[in-house]
Structures are given as structure tokens and as C-alpha cells.
Amino acid sequence: MPPTVKYQKAEIVNAALEVARQKGIDAVTAREVARRLKVSVGPIFTWFETMEHLKAEVYTLARERYLAYIERGLKGPIPFLGLGQQYIRFAREEPELYKLLFLTPPGASGGGAMAALKLSQDLARDSVTRIYNMDAATADRYFRDLWLVVFSFATLIVTDDCPYTDAEMSAVLTEVSLAVCKAYKEIPGLPEGRFDRDAVFRELVNHKPQTGE
Amino acid sequence: MPPTVKYQKAEIVNAALEVARQKGIDAVTAREVARRLKVSVGPIFTWFETMEHLKAEVYTLARERYLAYIERGLKGPIPFLGLGQQYIRFAREEPELYKLLFLTPPGASGGGAMAALKLSQDLARDSVTRIYNMDAATADRYFRDLWLVVFSFATLIVTDDCPYTDAEMSAVLTEVSLAVCKAYKEIPGLPEGRFDRDAVFRELVNHKPQTGE
DNA sequence: TTTGTTATATAACAAATGTTATCTATCACC
DNA sequence: GGTGATAGATAACATTTGTTATATAACAAA
Numbered sequence: 001m002p003p004t005v006k007y008q009k010a011e012i013v014n015a016a017l018e019v020a021r022q023k024g025i026d027a028v029t030a031r032e033v034a035r036r037l038k039v040s041v042g043p044i045f046t047w048f049e050t051m052e053h054l055k056a057e058v059y060t061l062a063r064e065r066y067l068a069y070i071e072r073g074l075k076g077p078i079p080f081l082g083l084g085q086q087y088i089r090f091a092r093e094e095p096e097l098y099k100l101l102f103l104t105p106p107g108a109s110g111g112g113a114m115a116a117l118k119l120s121q122d123l124a125r126d127s128v129t130r131i132y133n134m135d136a137a138t139a140d141r142y143f144r145d146l147w148l149v150v151f152s153f154a155t156l157i158v159t160d161d162c163p164y165t166d167a168e169m170s171a172v173l174t175e176v177s178l179a180v181c182k183a184y185k186e187i188p189g190l191p192e193g194r195f196d197r198d199a200v201f202r203e204l205v206n207h208k209p210q211t212g213e
Numbered sequence: 214m215p216p217t218v219k220y221q222k223a224e225i226v227n228a229a230l231e232v233a234r235q236k237g238i239d240a241v242t243a244r245e246v247a248r249r250l251k252v253s254v255g256p257i258f259t260w261f262e263t264m265e266h267l268k269a270e271v272y273t274l275a276r277e278r279y280l281a282y283i284e285r286g287l288k289g290p291i292p293f294l295g296l297g298q299q300y301i302r303f304a305r306e307e308p309e310l311y312k313l314l315f316l317t318p319p320g321a322s323g324g325g326a327m328a329a330l331k332l333s334q335d336l337a338r339d340s341v342t343r344i345y346n347m348d349a350a351t352a353d354r355y356f357r358d359l360w361l362v363v364f365s366f367a368t369l370i371v372t373d374d375c376p377y378t379d380a381e382m383s384a385v386l387t388e389v390s391l392a393v394c395k396a397y398k399e400i401p402g403l404p405e406g407r408f409d410r411d412a413v414f415r416e417l418v419n420h421k422p423q424t425g426e
Numbered sequence: 427t428t429t430g431t432t433a434t435a436t437a438a439c440a441a442a443t444g445t446t447a448t449c450t451a452t453c454a455c456c
Numbered sequence: 457g458g459t460g461a462t463a464g465a466t467a468a469c470a471t472t473t474g475t476t477a478t479a480t481a482a483c484a485a486a
Contacts, residue, residue, distance in 0.1 A: 029473065041475085042434045051474065103316060105373040112374035145362070145389050152361035155368055160318040161325035176358050180389065242443060254445090255464045264444065 009047045011037065013057045020058050024096045028055055062097040066090055066116075074123055080143055083120045084150040084173060088166075091154035098158050102151075117147045145180050149173060222260045224250065226270045233271050237309045241268055275310040279303055279329075287336055293356055296333045297363040297386060301379075304367035311371050315364075330360045358393050362386060 015036045019028050030041040030051055037043075048054040073086030091098045102113040121143050128139040153169050156162035164172070228249045232241050243254040243264055250256075261267040286299030304311045315326040334356050341352040366382050369375035377385070 030475085031473080040435045042436085045475070046433065103368075103372055112372060113369060114374045114376055141388075145385065148365040148385075148389075149358070149361045151365045151368070155316075155364070156326060159316055159325060161327045163327055172358065172361075175354075176361075176389075176393065180393075243445085244443075253465045255466085258445070259463065 012044055012047055013054065013061060016054055016058045017061045020062065020100065021094060021096055025055065025058070025100045028058060059100065062094075062100055065094065065097060066101055070120060070123070074127075080124050080128055080146055081170075081173060081177070083124055084146065085170075087116070087120070087150050088154050088157065088169065091157045095158045098154065103155065103158065113151055117144065117151070120147065142180055146173065146177055149176050225257055225260060226267065226274060229267055229271045230274045233275065233313065234307060234309055238268065238271070238313045241271060272313065275307075275313050278307065278310060279314055283333060283336070287340075293337050293341055293359060294383075294386060294390070296337055297359065298383075300329070300333070300363050301367050301370065301382065304370045308371045311367065316368065316371065326364055330357065330364075333360065355393055359386065359390055362389050 012033065016028050016033045019032050019036060023032075028051070030044050033044060033054070034041045044051075044054065048057075069086045069090040070083060073082035073084075075082065102116060105112075121140055124143060125136055125139055128134060128143060129136055134142060149172070153162060153164070153173075156164075162169075225246065229241050229246045232245050232249060236245075241264070243257050246257060246267070247254045257264075257267065261270075282299045282303040283296060286295035286297075288295065315329060318325075334353055337356060338349055338352055341347060341356060342349055347355060363386070366375060366377070366386075369377075375382075
């Protein structure tokens with residue numbers, strides 16, 4: 001019988017994820033992962049046929065991490081803005097994972113930013129229709145327009161090129177949000193005066209998602 | 214005296230640019246460029262101290278190419294939308310150069326997407342204030358909001374993840390544009406009825422920038 | 427305790443890359 | 457024409473990477 005396994009598959013994937021988080025997916029090489037585990041490259045190729053297989057699992061973990069962020073965004077009082085905030089937060093706190101998930105061709109590593117939009121749209125549709133009193137199609141349109149702004153902010157952050165503070169981004173989001181809402185409000189039955197700009201703004205700037213870590 | 218130069222510096226940079234256009238900046242290796250010129254790596258290191266120096270010049274050429282696109286966008290009847298259209302067109306036709314210019318940290322290769330916004334903002338401010346009858350600050354704000362959407366579209370295209378057709382993107386841009394405009398129109402003196410949604414939409418979908426090539 | 431399976435370490439191989447040393451051939455100037 | 461400075465070709469070196477062959481050692485079953 002063989003000796004008991006010393007380094008589980010999961011440990012290897014976790015080490016690879018750490019490398020990806022800190023130095024980007026391109027730094028996930030056999031020797032780099034092995035060094036992080038204080039191990040030779042042997043075990044890696046015992047458990048993974050090729051490095052691509054390992055990277056694929058890193059991708060899966062990255063997506064899980066992303067989803068954990070997004071889910072926390074749904075708990076806030078304004079569903080769309082909570083999601084956007086968490087998406088931007090993910091970009092800031094996990095820039096390398098963000099690049100992996102959203103800034104590479106979807107074929108290469110999976111998902112892609114549009115998939116993220118679709119997913120978030122599904123998650124938020126109920127709340128949006130409820131809070132803003134929109135029908136589903138209009139809610140989707142509204143959400144999509146705002147998501148494009150969120151996606152821009154997140155990508156700017158990741159490319160080290162975002163000159164806006166969190167508060168400024170929230171302000172811009174609020175402005176655009178209100179603007180789009182106004183434009184879309186020829187929807188029958190939308191109550192007037194629901195959008196108190198100052199109140200929404202205050203909400204945005206002050207609301208911090210539960211940092212339940 | 215030495216023999217006359219057979220391969221000018223410019224030819225090498227041009228070959229390197231072609232490689233970057235087709236296979237991305239990472240494919241710009243000494244041997245790849247040499248192969249494209251049917252030449253050994255010798256000349257490259259005669260004219261460039263390191264590959265980084267060569268890549269820096271590739272970056273400069275890429276930026277010039279980008280500017281050529283942008284300038285043509287100013288000639289259309291709607292300055293902001295012309296710019297946005299050309300920015301998106303650049304992303305579609307030169308995705309690898311787009312990645313180089315706008316999807317890498319600005320320190321690494323220069324400019325960055327925010328610099329592009331600032332530049333475009335400067336180029337368009339006059340027309341925007343004139344056509345939409347806004348003051349400069351409001352025009353900048355208006356432009357910035359829309360640029361965020363344009364940046365998203367362009368980036369989605371480059372990551373092979375954009376499900377929208379040109380017409381759809383134009384429609385979204387028009388919607389958001391009108392929405393933001395409405396929201397910003399508490400500006401004194403803005404004439405009512407200036408924004409004929411159908412007219413603008415027709416303009417957008419039909420307007421093709423002069424393909425003066 | 428012996429033994430057979432196999433996880434791990436080590437080292438090697440092959441390919442790709444930047445860079446450099448060396449040689450050859452050119453051609454402007456005398 | 458002769459010649460010397462040097463552009464270009466060639467090949468080598470060093471490094472990094474994925475991958476694999478080989479050896480070692482651990483450990484469960486006998």
C-alpha cells in the first residue's frame with residue numbers, strides 16, 4: 001500500500017489560488033505553487049494531469065469567491081446598488097481574480113462579465129421590480145444600464161486607473177441611477193416622489209455591507 | 214564605413230506593431246518580430262537596447278492609431294456619440310491594441326482609459342456645450358457618465374463577451390444619453406424639445422463615420 | 427519483519443525567451 | 457582597388473517554463 005497522502009488536492013489548489021490572487025494567473029506555475037507549499041513539483045503532477053487542469057480549478061474557486069461577495073450585496077436595502085457596490089469591492093480587494101474572471105475572453109477561463117450581469121440581474125430582478133415598481137423588462141433594462149457603469153468602475157480600478165473615491169463612485173452611480181429611473185418612469189403607476197435624491201445618496205455613501213468575516 | 218542600413222528602426226517597430234495587433238503585446242518577442250521581417254534577431258538588438266525599448270515604441274504607435282480613430286469621431290454631427298462610436302470601433306477592429314492601451318495598468322504601458330476619457334472630454338467639450346447648451350462642468354459630467362457606458366461596451370467587445378450588435382449598443386447609448394440629459398437639464402436656458410428621441414436614434418444607427426481609408 | 431504500491435524528491439529534457447559573442451560581408455572613404 | 461567600421465547571420469548561453477523518467481522512502485498488508 002502507498003504511503004498516506006501528505007498534500008491533498010485541495011491544498012494544492014488553495015496554494016495555486018493564493019498565487020493567482022497575489023501575482024495573477026500567469027504566475028501560477030508548477031514551481032511557484034510547489035515553492036509556496038514547500039514541496040517539489042512532484043505532487044502537483046501526481047494530482048493534476050497538466051497545469052491547465054490545475055488552473056481550471058483555480059478558476060472555479062475564484063468564481064466561488066466572487067459569488068460570496070455578490071451574495072452579501074443582496075442583503076442591503078437597495079438591491080442594485082448593493083450588488084454594484086460589492087462588485088466594485090471585489091474588483092478592489094481581489095483585482096487579480098477580477099481580471100481572471102472578467103477581463104479574459106470567456107472561452108479562455110469561463111464566465112465573463114456578461115454572465116456576471118445576467119446572474120446579478122436575475123438575483124436583483126425581484127427586489128428591483130418591487131422597490132422601483134417596474135415591470136420585469138424595464139427593470140432588466142434599468143439594471144443593465146447601471147451595470148455598464150459599475151463594470152466600468154470596477155475595470156478602471158483593476159487597471160489602476162480609477163481616480164474616483166468610493167464616495168464619488170457612489171455619487172455618480174446615484175446620479176445615473178436617478179437619471180435612468182426618471183427616463184424609464186413613463187411606466188404606468190410609478191408613484192411620484194419615490195426617488196428622494198438626497199436620501200438615496202445618503203444611503204449609498206453610508207451603507208457599508210456587513211463585513212462578516 | 215559601415216554598410217548601408219538594410220532594416221530601418223521604423224521597419225522593425227512596424228513589424229512589432231503588426232505582431233502586437235494580431236497576437237497581442239506578449240507575442241512581441243525578438244524571434245517573432247525577426248521572423249516577420251525575414252531577418253535574424255541581430256538587427257533588433259542593434260537598434261534597440263532591450264525588447265522593452267522596442268515595446269515602448271510599439272505602444273507609441275498604438276496610441277497614434279487610436280488617436281486617428283478618435284479624431285474621425287469628432288467629424289460627425291453628434292460629438293459625444295461620434296467619439297463613443299469610434300472608441301467602440303477601435304475596440305472591435307484593434308482589440309489587441311485596445312487591451313494594450315486601456316486594459317493594462319497605466320504605469321506599465323502609459324495612458325490608460327481615464328486618460329482617454331480626459332482627452333475625449335477635452336476634444337468634445339466645445340461641441341457638447343454648444344449643441345446641448347450646457348455649461349462646461351455639466352457637459353463634463355454628462356460626458357463622463359456616458360463614457361463609462363462606452364468604456365464598458367468597448368471592454369466587453371475586447372473580452373469577446375459583448376452580446377450586443379452595433380445597433381443595440383447605439384440604442385442603449387441613446388437611451389442613457391437621453392436619460393442623463395433629461396436629468397441634467399435643470400440647467401437654465403436649455404430649450405425644451407431639443408431631444409427628439411427618434412431623430413437621435415436614427416442619427417445614431419445610420420451615421421457611419423467617413424471610412425476615408 | 428518483509429514486501430509491494432505509490433507519494434514525493436530529484437534531476438533531466440525540451441521548448442521558448444532575452445541577450446550576447448563571434449563571424450561574415452558590405453560599402454563609404456582613401 | 458584596398459580597407460576598416462559595422463549591419464546582419466549564426467549560434468551559443470542563461471533563464472523560465474511544462475513535463476517526465478528515475479530513484480527514494482513511507483506504510484499498509486502479509
